[in-house]
Amino acid sequence: MEIKRVGIYCRVSTKDQSVETQMLELRRYSGLRGWQITSEHSDEGWSGTKDVRPGLDAIMQMARQGEFDALLVWKQDRLARSLPHFFQVFNELKAVGIAFVSYKEGVNTADEDNPYSRFYMKMMASFAELEREMILERTQSGRQRVIDVFEQTGKIDTKSGVWFGRPRLAVDDVIQEYAERFRNGQVKLAEVAAAAGCSKPTACRRLKAFHKSPQTMGLFPDEAGVGI
Incomplete structure (x- = not known):
C-alpha cells in the first residue's frame, strides 16, 4: 500500500501543554516522505483514557470518508491509553483501508517490508486474540454462575442482571x-x-x-x- 495522503492527530493531557511540538514534528516527517497532509486534528487537555474526544472523533470521521491513506500520530499513546480502545480504533482504521503510522515507535502498517512493522502487526493480532479469548472465558463463567444460582435457588442472579432460559x-x-x-x-x-x-x-x-x-x-x- 502506498501512502500519499495523511491525516495527523495530536493530543496532550493538560491545557497548559501544547500540541504544537508534536504537530511540527509530524509535518516535517510527512514532508520528508512526500506525504500530503489533508487534515490535522488535536485534543488539548484530554486524557488518553477518554474514548470520546472531539479531535479524535473528527479525524476518525474523515478516515471513514477516505480523506487520507494513513493516520499519523506522534506516539501510540497519543491515540489511546487503554489497549481495548486502541484495538477499537486500530481495527476500525484497518476495516476502511487506512494505515496506522506512529512516528516515535517507527510503526508504519503500510510498509510490509519493515520488520518492526510486521512484528507490531503480529503483536496486535496476538493481543486481540488474547482479549477475545478472555472475554469469551468471562462470558462463559458468568453464564455458568447464573445457571448454577438459578438451579440452586430458582432465582435470577441480580449481581449480573443476566437471565438465561424461561423468564x-x-x-x-x-x-x-x-x-x-x-x-x-x-x-x-x-x-x-x-x-x-x-x-x-x-x-x-x-x-x-x-x-x-x-x-x-x-x-x-x-x-x-x-x-x-
Whole structure:
C-alpha cells in the first residue's frame, strides 16, 4: 500500500501543554516522505483514557470518508491509553483501508517490508486474540454462575442482571395457574413442570413458595403435599 495522503492527530493531557511540538514534528516527517497532509486534528487537555474526544472523533470521521491513506500520530499513546480502545480504533482504521503510522515507535502498517512493522502487526493480532479469548472465558463463567444460582435457588442472579432460559415471571404464572389443581390431585408434578418449562425440582420449590405466601396460606393442606 502506498501512502500519499495523511491525516495527523495530536493530543496532550493538560491545557497548559501544547500540541504544537508534536504537530511540527509530524509535518516535517510527512514532508520528508512526500506525504500530503489533508487534515490535522488535536485534543488539548484530554486524557488518553477518554474514548470520546472531539479531535479524535473528527479525524476518525474523515478516515471513514477516505480523506487520507494513513493516520499519523506522534506516539501510540497519543491515540489511546487503554489497549481495548486502541484495538477499537486500530481495527476500525484497518476495516476502511487506512494505515496506522506512529512516528516515535517507527510503526508504519503500510510498509510490509519493515520488520518492526510486521512484528507490531503480529503483536496486535496476538493481543486481540488474547482479549477475545478472555472475554469469551468471562462470558462463559458468568453464564455458568447464573445457571448454577438459578438451579440452586430458582432465582435470577441480580449481581449480573443476566437471565438465561424461561423468564421467572412466566414460570410463576404457570405455577399459580396449576397450584390448586395440583393440590386437588388433578395434575402431577411432572405435568406442572412441563407446563412451566422448568425442572421438577424447580416446580416443587415454586409450589412450596406459593404455598407459603400469605395470599395462598392454606391452599395446600401440608408441605408434604408439594413433594415430588
